[in-house]
Amino acid sequence: MQAETHGVSSAGAAIQVRDLHVAYGGTPVLHGVSLDFAPGSFTALLGSSGCGKTTLLRALCGFVPVRSGSIVVGDRDVALLPPEKRDMAMVFQSYALWPHMTVLQNIGYGLKLRGTAKAEIAAKVASLLTMLGLGGYEQRKVTALSGGQRQRVALGRALAVDPRILLLDEPLSNLDAKIRMAMRHEIRAIQQRLGVTAIHVTHDREEAMTMADRLVIMQAGRIAQVGTPEEVYDRPASAFIANFMGAENVLPVHVVRNEDGTAVSAGHAVARLAHDDATALPLGEAVAYFRDDVASLAAPDAMPQGDLLVPGRIAARSYPGGLYRYRVEAVGRQITVDDAARHEPGAAVGLRIPLRRLHIFPAAEAATAA
Amino acid sequence: MASGTPRHIMSLSQRQLALLLIAPGLALVAALFLYPLCFSLVSAFTAPEGGFSLQAFGKAFELYSGDILFTIVIVVSSCALTALAAIAIAGTLTLGENPWVVGTLRALYRWPLFIPFIVAAQCMRTFLAKNGLMNNTFVSLGLLEPLQAVSYLDWRGIIITFVWKQTPFVALLLAGALASLDRATLEAGRNLGASRLRVLIELALPQAMPTLLVALVLSFVTMLSVLSVPMMVAGSQPTMLTVDMAFRINAYGDYATANALGVITYLISAGAAILYLRHGMAKEGAP
Numbered sequence: 001m002q003a004e005t006h007g008v009s010s011a012g013a014a015i016q017v018r019d020l021h022v023a024y025g026g027t028p029v030l031h032g033v034s035l036d037f038a039p040g041s042f043t044a045l046l047g048s049s050g051c052g053k054t055t056l057l058r059a060l061c062g063f064v065p066v067r068s069g070s071i072v073v074g075d076r077d078v079a080l081l082p083p084e085k086r087d088m089a090m091v092f093q094s095y096a097l098w099p100h101m102t103v104l105q106n107i108g109y110g111l112k113l114r115g116t117a118k119a120e121i122a123a124k125v126a127s128l129l130t131m132l133g134l135g136g137y138e139q140r141k142v143t144a145l146s147g148g149q150r151q152r153v154a155l156g157r158a159l160a161v162d163p164r165i166l167l168l169d170e171p172l173s174n175l176d177a178k179i180r181m182a183m184r185h186e187i188r189a190i191q192q193r194l195g196v197t198a199i200h201v202t203h204d205r206e207e208a209m210t211m212a213d214r215l216v217i218m219q220a221g222r223i224a225q226v227g228t229p230e231e232v233y234d235r236p237a238s239a240f241i242a243n244f245m246g247a248e249n250v251l252p253v254h255v256v257r258n259e260d261g262t263a264v265s266a267g268h269a270v271a272r273l274a275h276d277d278a279t280a281l282p283l284g285e286a287v288a289y290f291r292d293d294v295a296s297l298a299a300p301d302a303m304p305q306g307d308l309l310v311p312g313r314i315a316a317r318s319y320p321g322g323l324y325r326y327r328v329e330a331v332g333r334q335i336t337v338d339d340a341a342r343h344e345p346g347a348a349v350g351l352r353i354p355l356r357r358l359h360i361f362p363a364a365e366a367a368t369a370a
Numbered sequence: 371m372a373s374g375t376p377r378h379i380m381s382l383s384q385r386q387l388a389l390l391l392i393a394p395g396l397a398l399v400a401a402l403f404l405y406p407l408c409f410s411l412v413s414a415f416t417a418p419e420g421g422f423s424l425q426a427f428g429k430a431f432e433l434y435s436g437d438i439l440f441t442i443v444i445v446v447s448s449c450a451l452t453a454l455a456a457i458a459i460a461g462t463l464t465l466g467e468n469p470w471v472v473g474t475l476r477a478l479y480r481w482p483l484f485i486p487f488i489v490a491a492q493c494m495r496t497f498l499a500k501n502g503l504m505n506n507t508f509v510s511l512g513l514l515e516p517l518q519a520v521s522y523l524d525w526r527g528i529i530i531t532f533v534w535k536q537t538p539f540v541a542l543l544l545a546g547a548l549a550s551l552d553r554a555t556l557e558a559g560r561n562l563g564a565s566r567l568r569v570l571i572e573l574a575l576p577q578a579m580p581t582l583l584v585a586l587v588l589s590f591v592t593m594l595s596v597l598s599v600p601m602m603v604a605g606s607q608p609t610m611l612t613v614d615m616a617f618r619i620n621a622y623g624d625y626a627t628a629n630a631l632g633v634i635t636y637l638i639s640a641g642a643a644i645l646y647l648r649h650g651m652a653k654e655g656a657p
Binding site for chain 2: 092
C-alpha cells in the first residue's frame with residue numbers, strides 16, 4: 001500500500017498532472033489541466049467558487065473519477081488508482097475527525113492501517129501532539145476539542161503517516177480570524193520542516209499569498225495563471241486575475257501610440273509612457289484595474305508629474321484605521337481610494353494614479369472578466 | 371411558570387383544555403392496552419381457585435421451556451443475520467462505486483417492507499418446501515439431485531422469513547443514518563489507506579450504531595410477536611411462544627398459562643430494551 005519511499009520518508013514527491021479532464025455527470029468541470037508540482041513545494045490553488053480548484057484536489061486524491069489525463073506521482077500514474085492506494089494525506093475543511101475515537105485513535109489510525117505496533121503508534125502520536133502544541137491530549141474525545149484543536153488533530157492525523165504529499169482543502173476556513181493567522185504560519189513551518197509537497201485549496205487570497213510559494217489561479221475549470229505570489233499580484237495575466245487579486249477599481253482608458261511614446265487617457269486626463277514600458281499595452285479602448293492603495297488624492301489643479309491625474313468629486317468617506325478610505329466619482333465611475341489626508345465629502349479632487357501601477361487590458365477581455 | 375394571576379388562570383384553563391384534548395386517546399389506550407395488559411398480568415399470577423400463585427408459570431416452564439429457548443435463539447439469530455444483511459445493503463448503498471449495482475439495489479431492497487408477515491410466510495412456504503421454487507431451481511440448474519432436496523420449512527424457514535422481512539426495515543434506517551454522516555469522515559479513512567470494508571466497519575458503522583441498535587430492538591420485538599410465520603412456515607415442535615399461546619387458548623381455553631407465556635415474552639423484550647438503554651447510557655456517560 002505504501003508507495004516507494006526513497007530516502008527520507010517525509011520528503012515530498014513530485015506530481016505531474018497532464019491534460020486532466022474531470023466531469024460531474026455530463027457536466028465538464030476541468031478542461032484539460034496540466035500542472036507540475038516540485039518536490040517540497042507549497043502550491044495554493046486559488047479561485048472563486050465553482051472554478052474547479054476543489055475538484056482538482058479531489059481528483060488528485062481519488063475522490064473524483066478522472067475522465068482522461070494522467071496524474072504521475074514519482075514515476076507511476078495514479079489517475080486510475082482508488083484513493084487508499086495513492087499515498088496522499090488530506091486535511092479536510094470540516095476536519096472530518098471520527099467522533100467515536102479519541103485523539104490518539106484518530107491520529108494513529110493511518111499507522112494502525114499500516115500495521116505499526118501499538119507502542120510505536122503511541123510514541124509517534126505523542127511527538128506529533130507535542131509538535132502541534134497538544135501534548136497530553138491523547139485520551140481526549142475529539143468532540144471535546146475546540147475548532148483550532150480539532151484542526152491541529154486533523155493535521156496531525158494527515159502527517160502521522162509520513163506522507164510525501166499533503167493536500168489541504170480549505171483547512172482554515174472554519175476557524176476564527178486570530179487562530180487562522182496562527183495556523184497559517186504553523187502549517188507553513190511544519191511543511192517546510194518536513195519537506196512534504198503541499199497543495200492548498202483556498203478562496204482566501206491573503207491566505208494563499210502568505211502560505212504558498214506558488215499560486216495557481218483557476219477560472220472556469222482552466223488554469224488562468226501560475227506564478228509566485230509577487231508575479232501574480234504585480235503582473236496579473238488577465239483582467240479576471242487582476243480583479244480577483246484585489247485590483248477592484250475599474251477605469252475605462254484609451255491607449256494611443258505615436259512617435260512620442262504611448263499616451264494613456266482617462267476622460268480629459270492624459271499621461272505618457274516611454275516606449276520600453278508600454279510595448280505590452282493594448283491599443284484603443286481598454287480598461288485599467290488598480291488597488292485602493294495605488295491611487296492618492298491631490299488638488300484638482302495639481303501638476304500630473306507623469307501620473308494620470310483624473311478630476312473627481314468625493315462621494316463618501318470612512319475611517320477603517322490608519323488611513324481614510326474615500327469613494328470618489330470620476331469619469332462616471334466609483335473609485336475607492338485610501339489616503340492619509342482628510343478631505344470633506346463633496347470636495348473636488350484630483351485622483352492621482354501612477355501609470356506603472358495600472359493593470360491595463362483590452363476592453364473586450366475586461367467585459368468577459370466582469 | 372405563570373407569573374401573574376391572569377396568566378395563571380389562563381394556563382390552568384389551557385391545562386384543562388389539553389387534558390380534554392388527550393382524553394379520548396388516553397381512554398382508548400387505557401381500554402384497549404392498559405386494561406388487557408393488567409388483566410393478563412393478574413391472570414398470569416392467579417390460581418384457578420383464586421389468590422396469588424405461580425402455578426401458571428410452573429406449567430408454562432414445564433411444558434414450554436424448550437420453546438422459550440427456541441424463541442430466544444430464533445429471534446436473536448434472526449436479529450444477528452438481519453443486522454449483517456442490512457449492513458451489507460446499507461454499506462453498498464453508501465460506499466458502493468458501481469452506479470448500476472447501487473441503483474438496482476436501491477430500487478429493490480425495500481420491497482419486502484410492504485409485504486405483510488402472513489403473505490411473506492405464504493411465499494416462503496412455496497419457496498422453501500421440498501418441492502418448492504428454490505429446490506426446483508437448484509435441480510434445474512444441476513446444482514442439486516432431486517433426491518437430495520430437503521424442506522427448509524422448520525426453524526431455518528422461520529429465520530429466513532424473519533431476515534427477509536426485517537432486513538429492508540433495518541437497512542432503510544441504517545442507510546439513512548449512514549447517508550447523513552459527514553462524507554468527509556469516510557473519505558478521510560480511505561485517504562489514509564483504509565479499504566471500503568474497513569471504512570464501513572471501523573469508521574461508518576460506529577457512528578451509525580445508535581440507529582442500528584434502535585432498528586434491531588424494534589425488529590426483535592416485532593419478530594417476538596409474530597404468530598403467522600412460525601405457524602405457517604414451521605408448524606411442528608419446537609415452535610415459538612406465540613404459537614403456544616394461541617394453542618393454549620384455542621385448544622384448552624387456558625388463559626392463565628397463555629398469559630404466563632405472555633409475561634415471559636414481555637420479559638424477553640424488556641431484556642432487549644434494557645440492553646439498548648444501557649448502551650445508550652454508556653455512550654452518554656462517556657467523557
